Every structure is written in C-alpha cells, then in structure tokens.
Amino acid sequence: LAKTTQPPSMEAYEGQEVNVSCSHTNIATSEYIYWYRQVPHQGPQFIIQGYKDYVVNEVASLFISADRKLSTLSLPWVSLRDAAVYYCIVTDHNYAQGLTFGLGTRVSVFP
Amino acid sequence: GPKVLQIPSHQIIDMGQMVTLNCDPVSNHLYFYWYKQILGQQMEFLVNFYNGKVMEKSKLFKDQFSVERPDGSYFTLKIQPTALEDSAVYFCASSFWGTGNTLYFGEGSRLIVV
Numbered sequence: 001l002a003k004t005t006q007p008p009s010m011e012a013y014e015g016q017e018v019n020v021s022c023s024h025t026n027i028a029t030s031e032y033i034y035w036y037r038q039v040p041h042q043g044p045q046f047i048i049q050g051y052k053d054y055v056v057n058e059v060a061s062l063f064i065s066a067d068r069k070l071s072t073l074s075l076p077w078v079s080l081r082d083a084a085v086y087y088c089i090v091t092d093h094n095y096a097q098g099l100t101f102g103l104g105t106r107v108s109v110f111p
Numbered sequence: 112g113p114k115v116l117q118i119p120s121h122q123i124i125d126m127g128q129m130v131t132l133n134c135d136p137v138s139n140h141l142y143f144y145w146y147k148q149i150l151g152q153q154m155e156f157l158v159n160f161y162n163g164k165v166m167e168k169s170k171l172f173k174d175q176f177s178v179e180r181p182d183g184s185y186f187t188l189k190i191q192p193t194a195l196e197d198s199a200v201y202f203c204a205s206s207f208w209g210t211g212n213t214l215y216f217g218e219g220s221r222l223i224v225v
Contacts, residue, residue, distance in 0.1 A: 036214075043115070043202045043216025044154065098144055098156030098167065099214060 004088045009106045018075045020105050022088030025069045030092040033064060034099070035073045037084040044087065044101070047073070075107075083109040113137040117203050117217035124224055129191035132220045134203030136186055143186040144204040144214065145178065147171060154202065160186065193224045 005023040012018045024033065032051050036044040048055055048062045050071070055062040061074045075082055085104040116135040124130050136143055145157040158168040160178050175194070180186045186205075190197055200219040 038154075042218050043204065044214075045216065046213045049213070093208075098146070098159055098169070100156065101146075101154040103153050 004090055004102055006086070006088050006102065006105045008103065009108065011108045011110065012078050013110050014079055015077055018078050018082070018107055020073045020075075020086050020088075020107065022071045022073070023069065024071065024088070024090045027068050027090050028092065031090045032093065033062070033068075033071045034089040034091065035060070035062065036087045036089065036099075036101075037082075038087070038104070039081075039084040047086075078107075078109050080109050080111065083107060113140075113215050115203055115205055115215050115217035117201075117220050119220055120218065121221045122223070124193055124222065126195055126224050127192045129189065130193055130222060132188040132190075132201050132203075132222070134186040134188070134205075134217060135184065136203070136205030137207075137215050140205035140207050140215070142166075142206045142208065143178075143180065144206075145188045146202040146204065146216075147199045148202065148219070149199045157188075157201075190222075193222075195224050198222060198224045 032049055034049045035047040037047055038044040048057055048060050050062045050064050052064050064071045085106050087101050087104040089099050118133045143160045146154050147157050148154040155171055156169050157172045158178055159166045175190055177189045200221045202216050202219045204214040204216045206214045
C-alpha cells in the first residue's frame, strides 16, 4: 500500500480557492487516488478520483503530477460548508481490506 | 445522492451488554463495510461483507464482533459483550463493486459504553 502524506491543516476565507496537496511517493501502477471529506458528525463523502493528469467534476478538480507521486485537490470558491477533514487515499481496485484513512487535512473556512 | 441510513444514531449501554448497530445500505449495492472512529482519531476499517460472507477483517474486529445481513435488508454489526474501549462512532458504508469503487457512508452510530 502506498502511504500518503498531507498537511495537517489549512485555512481559507470564503470565496478563496483551496489547494490540498498529497504526497504518495510509493504509489504503484495499479493504484488510483481518491479524495474523501468528512464534516463533523457525518461519515466521509467521496469527492473525486483519478489515475493521472487532470480530473474535474462539479465539486472539485484533481491534478496529478506526471510521475504520480503528488496530487493536489483544488476546491474553487470555498464556502463555510467546505470546512471538513479532507482525506487522500491511494488504493487499487482489487484491494479488499477497506480504504485506509489517515489523519487527513483539516480545512477551516472563515467568513 | 445515494443514502446509507444508520440506526440508532446514539446509544448508551452498560459494559458487558450486547448491542446491535443497524445499517440500511444503498439499495443496489453489493459490498458493505463497517468502520470505527474514536473521537479525535482516524477512521479505522473493521470489516467488509459480500454475498453473505465476511471478505476481510482487521485486527480491530474482535471475536466479540459479528456482522450479518439476515433478511437482505439491514446490515448489522453486533458486539457481545461490549467493553469500554468499544465506545466510538461506527460508520457503515456500501459500494456497488469492491473497495475500488466509491463508498457511500452513513452518518454513524455513536456508541457509549459505560
């Protein structure tokens, strides 16, 4: 399993763009990158996944470096509702032992 | 989006008693999971379940834990007997395919063992 490293916390004001980085230097060719977030008193929620290059959906965008050792989750125009712990998870599609959640990055948003 | 429902949301129970946590997964999902999160700590995988069987379980899934989906509806986590260290929030999740697919989580069942 590839281990991930994320900053423990980040802060932003409403309307700003937030970029959360994730280092996964030992990522295997079979592994994908997933991002989930967890707001207080709720379960984690899937945000986006990718394998290489650039992925975008209605919530966020994900940039993956050419060597796939670094990914960056970008949240445009954050609001107070985006305050959460963001988890970067690397796993292959055949891995059965569940997702491994680290400590994540706590994103605080101020009005 | 798809919803996973968990019942109860909170439960306080005396040490040594049995508790059953219920999960109503997304209707067409085939894989089911339980996770444990102690306050302020990271979420930890307990077990996953497919086709009526436990597929994988972690070291946290003690002998006192059991899972089943008896009538094809609720996916349950039973702890018997409970211990103080079982106090945590238990999250159920489901997915259509295996782990590589998106997991949908419930809002958790907060268990307090006294």
